Amino acid sequence: HCTAKRMSTFVREIDFTVDWQMLEAGKALFRQGDPSDSIFIVLTGRLRSVLNTVGGKKELVGEFGRGELVGIVEVLTQNERATTVLAIRDTELTKIPSELLNLIKLRYPQVVTRLIHLLGTRILGNIQQKNTMSLSSVVPFRSDSYKKMERSTVDNLATIAIVPVTGDVPLTNFSLELQHALLGIGPTVRLTPDIVKARLGTAALEGVNEFRLFSWLSQQEDIHRMVLYQCDYQLTKWTKHCLRQADCILIVGLADKEPTMGPIEKE
Known part of the structure; x- marks a missing residue:
């Protein structure tokens, strides 16, 4: 009640019009x-x-991670949706109706200036990435331009599911090494079934606790720059949770063995 009193009228109006999805x-x-x-x-x-595309093919345009705006170009230009946007993993969003955006534009024009800046930065980044990709065919694999392109495609990843190809992969050792390496870019946490159960109780992975588990995992993303999900060898409940939460999936095998598909890949 006290918090609501401290809010401006405009903030309270926004609270009633914004939807969570x-x-x-x-x-x-x-x-x-x-x-x-x-x-x-x-x-x-x-x-x-x-x-x-016209020929019936599907072309990847881009991906959106935590904190990014989706669909604003079409709203500002008053055009139909230019692409189809799909959820790669379970996703929580804030939905802002176009009427509210128009109201914000009238009351706070500086917000529009900021949005234009964000859009310009994103468009420029896409152009630079395409230019770098066109050069990658004529430059060495380890060139600086290729590394720049590589970084630009993963700069907003937040969660990685680590999947073993076979049961004898030393996944814990690999995950710990990866966690140590990623600490260089920010706080990184490694999650396993035992770690989750120690935090949330032995029944944490049961269906009745799914919402609680999802909320806790989302909280880990808020706290940490990177979250590593160490999967089981089989498609267990925990592995399913890991795959649903992952921005990308890292499949780990043994270098001295022939490449093969693991049970999770087959399913």
Whole structure:
């Protein structure tokens, strides 16, 4: 009650118009050609933008991670959705209707200036990435330009699921080494079934506690720059949670063995 009193009238108005939305992995946020009536902010999760071409092929346009704006270009230009946006993993979003954006533009023009700056930065980054990709065919693999392109495609990753190909992969050792290396870019946590159960109780992975588990895992993303999910060898409940929470999946095998598909890949 005291917090609500300290809020301005405008903030309270926004609170009533902004909506929170959960999108399951594989579901579409919107589809190409849909009317553009809102923008979205990714709170947790990851989205992928896909363009359906005339020939029926699908072209990857980009991906959106935590904190990024989705669909704002079409709203500002009042055009239909240019691409189809799908959830790569379970994603939580804030939905801002276009009417609210118009109200903000009228009352606080500086917000629009900031949005234009963000859009310009993103568009420029996409152009630079495409230019770098076109050069990658004529420059050495380890060139600085290739490394720059490589970094630009993963700079907003927050969660990694580490999957063993075989049961004899020393996954714990590998995960600990990776965690140590990633500490250089920010706080990094490694999660296993035992660690989760120690924090949330032995029944943490049961279906009745799914919402509590999801909330806790989302909290780990807020606290840490990177979250490493150490999967089981088989497709257990824990592994399913890991795959649903992962921005990307890292498959680990033994270098002295022939490449093969593990049971999780086959399923």
